Amino acid sequence: xxxxxxxxxxxxxxxxxxxxxxxxxxxxxxxxxxxxxxxxxxxxxxxxxxxxxxxxxxxxxxxxxxxxxxxxxxxxxxxxxxxxxxxxxxxxxxxxxxxxxxxxxxxxxxxxxxxxxxxxxxxxxx
Amino acid sequence: xxxxxxxxxxxxxxxxxxxxxxxxxxxxxxxxxxxxxxxxxxxxxxxxxxxxxxxxxxxxxxxxxxxxxxxxxxxxxxxxxxxxxxxxxxxxxxxxxxxxxxxxxxxxxxxxxxxxxxxxxxxxxxxxxxxxxxxxxxxxxxxxxxxxxxxxxxxxxxxxxxxxxxxxxxxxxxxxxxxxxxxxxxxxxxxxxxxxxxxxxxxxxxxxxxxxxxxxxxxxxxxxxxxxxxxxxxxxxxxxxxxxxxxxxxxxxxxxxxxxxxxxxxxxxxxxxxxxxxxxxxxxxxxxxxxxxxxxxxxxxxxxxxxxxxxxxxxxxxxxxxxxxxxxxxxxxxxxxxxxxxxxxx
Numbered sequence: 349x350x351x352x353x354x355x356x357x358x359x360x361x362x363x364x365x366x367x368x369x370x371x372x373x374x375x376x377x378x379x380x381x382x383x384x385x386x387x388x389x390x391x392x393x394x395x396x397x398x399x400x401x402x403x404x405x406x407x408x409x410x411x412x413x414x415x416x417x418x419x420x421x422x423x424x425x426x427x428x429x430x431x432x433x434x435x436x437x438x439x440x441x442x443x444x445x446x447x448x449x450x451x452x453x454x455x456x457x458x459x460x461x462x463x464x465x466x467x468x469x470x471x472x473x474x
Numbered sequence: 475x476x477x478x479x480x481x482x483x484x485x486x487x488x489x490x491x492x493x494x495x496x497x498x499x500x501x502x503x504x505x506x507x508x509x510x511x512x513x514x515x516x517x518x519x520x521x522x523x524x525x526x527x528x529x530x531x532x533x534x535x536x537x538x539x540x541x542x543x544x545x546x547x548x549x550x551x552x553x554x555x556x557x558x559x560x561x562x563x564x565x566x567x568x569x570x571x572x573x574x575x576x577x578x579x580x581x582x583x584x585x586x587x588x589x590x591x592x593x594x595x596x597x598x599x600x601x602x603x604x605x606x607x608x609x610x611x612x613x614x615x616x617x618x619x620x621x622x623x624x625x626x627x628x629x630x631x632x633x634x635x636x637x638x639x640x641x642x643x644x645x646x647x648x649x650x651x652x653x654x655x656x657x658x659x660x661x662x663x664x665x666x667x668x669x670x671x672x673x674x675x676x677x678x679x680x681x682x683x684x685x686x687x688x689x690x691x692x693x694x695x696x697x698x699x700x701x702x703x704x705x706x707x708x709x710x711x712x713x714x715x716x717x718x719x720x721x722x723x724x725x726x727x728x729x730x731x732x733x734x735x736x737x738x739x740x741x742x743x744x745x746x747x748x749x750x751x752x753x754x755x756x757x758x759x760x761x762x763x764x765x766x767x768x769x770x771x772x773x774x775x776x777x778x779x780x781x782x783x784x785x786x787x788x789x790x791x792x793x794x795x796x797x798x799x800x801x802x803x804x805x806x807x808x809x810x811x812x813x814x815x816x817x818x819x820x
Contacts, residue, residue, distance in 0.1 A: 384686065385491040387774040388751050406803065408753050410490045410773055411686055435751075 349377060349474055352443055356459050357468035358419045363443065364462055367450075371420055371459065374447040375407065375438065378472055383409040386435040391416075391448055396424045398451060400458050405448070407438070418451065420458040426450035476685070479570035481508035483685055490686035494776045497648055497691055498819075501607025502683035503670055510573030511600055511656060512580075515563035516591035523564060526583055527557055528710060528727075530720040534559040539627045539643050542718045544576060545727030549709040549734060552579060554700060554718075556645060558629050565641070565656075569700045573597060583726075601662035605670075605680060606652030606691075608819070613679050614653070617669055618642060621653060638665050647688065649695025650819055690773050693782065696745060696815030702756055702770040703743055703784055712739035712786065714814070741767070742792035745816055746800070746809040748772075748781035754800045758783070760809065762791035762798040769800065775816060782816050783809065 351357070355365035361379035365372045380386065390406040398404050398418045405416040428447050431437060438446040453459070463471065475482050483505070486493055496502055514523065523531045529542035539558040543551050553572040558565040568576050573595070580593055605614060615622045620632040621642055629643030640657040657665055670680045689699070698704050703713055709727075710719050711734045719731060746769075748754060753772050760767035767787030775782045783800070791798060796811045 384486060384489050385776075387753065390752075408774075410690060410753075410776065411485065413753060413755060 351376060351378075351465045351469050351474070353465045356419070356462035356464065358417055358462060359468070359471050360415075360417050361472065362417055362419065364419050364459060366456070366459060369452070369456070370425060371422065371451045371453050371456075372447050373404075373418060373449050373451060375416070375442055376468075376472075377442050378474055379414075380439045380442045380446070383407065383414065384411050384439075385409055386438040389431045389435050389438060389448065391427045391431070392424050394424055394427055398422055398424065416448065418449075419462045420451060420453050421455060422451040422453040424449050425452050478685060479508060479573075481570060483508060485686045486684040487682045490684075490690060491776045493681070493683035493687035494690045496681050497607045497650060497683055497687060498777055499608070501605060501610040501613060501652070501680040502648075502687065503666070503673065503680050504604040504606065504683055504688055505601070506604050506654070507601040507659065507662075508570040509597075509602055510568035510570060510576065511596045511602065512566045512568060512577070513563050513594040513596055514566065514591055515594075518589040519564055519591045522580075522584065522587075522589045522591050523557065524723050525587065525589075525725055526580065527555070528719045528725055529557065530722050531557060531559065531564075532723075536561045537628050537630060539629055539645055541627075543704075543710050543715065544579070545710070545725070545731070546706060547727055547730065549711075549727040549730035550706040551700070551704045551708055551710060551713070552576065552706060554698065554704055554715075556643075558641075558643060560631065567602075572700060599659060600656055601659040602654060602656050603662065603666065604646055604648075604652065604654045606646045606648040606650045607680070608651060609679050610650075610652045614669055618655075624653070634665060635668065637661075640665070647695075647697055648691040649697070649815060649817055650691075689771075690776055693771050693773055693784070694775050694777055694815065694817040696784070698743070698784075699771060708786075709734055709739070711735055712741050712743065714743045739789055741786045742789050743770070743814075744785055744787055744792045745812045745814040746772075746783040746785055746798065747812050747816075748783065748800060749808045751781055752802050752805070752807060753781055754783040754785075754802060754807070754809070759801045760785050760787055760798050761801070762787055762796065764788040764790040767791070767798070777817050780816075784814070785809075787811070
């Protein structure tokens with residue numbers, strides 16, 4: 349399974365993509381496949397302040413409920429609300445349409461501590 | 475693949491929801507070989523079973539199966555099992571997670587009461603396959619002659635392709651029609667191929683299904699799972715299983731259970747339908763007008779497209795239509811008490 353090179357990763361399967369001065373966060377196909385059919389994604393409101401390595405939300409599937417973590421600190425500037433009606437997008441297109449939140453980082457250098465594509469793949473047993 | 479009571483088993487083959495829906499619409503094959511298969515025979519087989527099992531076995535005819543409980547002296551459930559009467563012996567199918575415990579319990583009882591019977595554990599030399607769904611009987615009836623005339627909770631032993639001896643019962647854990655087949659584990663792969671055909675094909679009538687779908691199916695059917703709705707600190711009366719308890723004969727736990735029936739259980743197992751699509755999993759706190767309760771199982775029902783759960787709540791709140799509150803990590807969600815099962819096949 350390939351994992352895009354244009355972003356960074358947490359071992360817990362959240363991808364972080366720098367887009368201008370905003371970081372977009374979602375989960376990988378590997379994580380979505382492990383969860384199987386996603387039924388609900390619980391995301392923070394716009395304006396919420398996030399702390400690096402803290403939980404920002406929750407994702408539920410028929411199989412399990414898992415926490416979602418942000419690798420960076422910052423403020424939530426956008427939330428993918430269509431996921432409320434269509435949580436399955438996370439399974440079908442987790443790297444693009446399945447994005448979850450957009451964050452204005454308080455310290456963009458925090459991204460450097462995250463994993464690149466290959467180390468992430470190795471750490472997660474792809 | 476995950477470790478389930480010491481057995482390596484698949485959570486799913488394709489997707490839990492896909493396998494769940496295929497079971498309800500067509501049919502699925504589950505490898506349930508992990509379940510314990512015990513054989514009881516001998517002079518005191520009936521006396522022994524009457525003493526450890528909550529159902530009356532004396533009047534069972536060969537070819538019949540009965541669901542019931544094995545309890546401890548306090549009336550707590552040690553396991554839920556199916557007992558089948560064959561011509562010269564009895565078969566008991568137990569939960570994989572309780573196999574060791576039940577074996578030890580039976581040895582202890584045999585010694586204490588000086589019963590004369592033989593107990594064999596055939597789990598590791600046999601395989602067990604469940605075929606469940608509306609198209610199962612029609613699909614396998616051509617191969618397994620014996621299946622066509624089998625009624626629910628009946629079983630028969632026959633030979634397949636002239637060399638594979640098998641036992642087939644019209645039982646299951648999904649709320650659908652279907653069978654459970656027991657056969658020698660050496661013959662199982664060959665029999666599966668012959669029986670189910672090419673089940674990797676996208677248009678296959680019968681497809682494999684794993685533990686994930688097994689759980690969502692049984693939950694919709696309101697069927698309890700040991701370790702969730704049943705445990706050693708829960709009695710059959712509170713669990714809604716009074717129908718599986720016969721006081722016509724004394725058994726381990728009968729005195730304690732009679733008291734519970736008399737005074738009424740303080741907590742009862744109910745079905746809950748939650749508002750919204752969030753899932754209440756085991757351990758989730760429930761609150762109602764008469765106190766606190768706890769969720770034992772929950773999922774988003776693929777068939778009903780509703781968030782469903784089973785929970786123990788104070789008896790006074792266990793009334794159909796009562797609205798309770800479920801705490802989902804700080805978010806309070808309304809949950810209505812509904813009758814079990816959530817789903818019944820037509």
